[in-house]
């Protein structure tokens with residue numbers, strides 16, 4: 032844990048506390064300890080009540096939980112349909128004309144989509160999928176910009192019992208190939224292109240590149256958004272609007288088993304191969320509905336909720352699509368970047384729609400800090416009543432800035448810790464109850480059991496250790512697609528009988544949790560998980576590269592930045608820009624190293640292991656500690672000299 036000492040020191044000086052404002056607390060869903068007491072008294076009864084009250088079941092479950100570590104089955108025997116829960120039941124209850132999505136395109140075009148509209152579109156698209164041969168149990172790939180059709184496609188899959196696998200639109204053709212082939216998806220849903228920073232970024236051409244290597248895909252559905260020219264392969268490719276115009280408007284929701292697969296979502300692990308995280312139906316929906324309601328204190332009759340994530344990440348799945356729609360929320364969905372046409376676009380949107388709950392990432396907040404407090408000050412942000420963060424630890428300075436400049440000093444902040452694997456929020460303040468400390472995610476939610484342990488799996492009462500979960504929870508991953516061994520190895524082997532999250536954490540004297548970042552070879556760049564090995568594999572796939580070592584170094588804006596050390600093959604030459612572009616082609620622009628250093632050798636131990644700690648020290652400009660285990664100490668002097676030169680950057 033030595034690399035976390037700086038963070039621990041910085042955080043232990045934080046002593047400011049913020050109690051929920053009395054008026055907020057008075058009107059909040061949760062403002063006393065009853066929910067905690069209920070969960071502690073009987074975990075299964077607690078979750079069963081959430082499932083009963085928040086979710087509509089077609090058939091009740093027999094047992095709440097069957098737990099055969101590490102395999103959990105929740106609400107066993109219960110039947111439900113996720114799309115029905117997100118749409119039909121709201122329309123049936125008289126909320127058909129309630130706005131589900133205020134969609135804002137980057138160029139400024141808008142769409143207002145009610146629950147009735149969304150139900151209609153989802154039913155039609157569900158029939159489209161069926162007409163293309165998709166049946167219950169099949170996988171469908173989705174590669175779309177932030178347009179409403181992304182939610183429609185996901186819900187249409189859920190309606191007919193097909194599992195979706197969404198690939199973030201910023202990922203490359205190669206990443207798409209890997210994910211389609213691993214899931215053996217039958218259909219791909221994509222768009223011609225989407226808007227980003229004032230320009231159309233093409234998606235269909237990347238999809239076409241991928242489609243040459245994805246034998247399982249029979250059909251491609253293309254949404255027209257960018258208006259860019261695209262090639263359509265006859266018989267395989269179809270325009271979304273053409274299929275929808277012909278589609279039958281009625282599609283009954285399929286009765287799904289609580290443990291049927293809802294979706295796969297690929298996430299980086301410590302090897303080069305992303306893991307297809309499996310989430311199922313009943314437990315996942317219960318978890319995201321419960322957390323969305325209570326962490327965001329959602330009052331569906333008056334709140335306008337906005338989560339700025341992309342649907343390609345778990346945050347978009349759980350807190351744009353499934354949680355908010357299951358709860359009948361009205362939300363904003365925005366297509367583009369925060370700085371188009373100006374640095375105040377987000378604040379303009381908050382004022383325009385009267386957003387009351389705003390959920391974003393620390394990296395975005397630090398970027399807003401750089402742009403200055405004048406940008407939010409141009410707009411009336413008085414509608415906001417609650418702020419949230421997710422994706423990485425938030426430093427106290429950014430928390431305070433967010434509190435003052437966005438929240439006007441009156442909004443509680445919920446710092447929510449969770450993972451693709453946990454499905455939903457696990458650690459967070461409850462905004463009407465919890466006294467917050469800037470930078471701390473505070474406590475486990477009712478129904479979630481956390482312990483920080485030391486190297487020997489002994490619980491730690493004070494100080495640092497590893498974050499573990501001691502009891503199953505409904506939204507937990509059910510496995511890694513096609514790789515049960517890796518599931519056990521990655522999450523359940525490090526500490527006997529516990530789920531190991533891969534994060535370090537510290538408990539302060541008041542029992543508050545402070546998340547300290549990953550303790551494995553997974554980097555967190557702007558809240559996105561990227562494995563060092565994945566970037567290394569991308570680099571060595573370039574013909575000029577012999578060997579590469581990648582580390583995540585602290586970065587004031589993005590949390591971590593990717594630093595790469597590369598040795599070239601004899602007689603080969605290549606420049607930094609070419610290699611950075613090569614990584615973008617292999618993985619996606621988010622994985623481009625911030626800096627690449629060429630070195631004749633990498634620092635290695637005598638047994639040949641690359642000394643990452645040392646490379647991180649170099650990248651962060653620290654004095655090097657003990658280098659006596661190095662095979663060749665002169666390598667390091669040379670690296671330090673090169674690192675002192677200014678790193679390249681976009």
Ligand code: 7RM
Nearest residue numbers: 421422423424446447448449450451546549
């Ligand atoms: C939701 C999401 C998961 C990793 C996780 C942590 C880090 C996420 C916080 C956080 C400190 C937070 N899923 N992380 N939230 N660290 N405080 N509030 O981000 O699968 O993409 O990433 O992100 O390291 O393990 S994820």
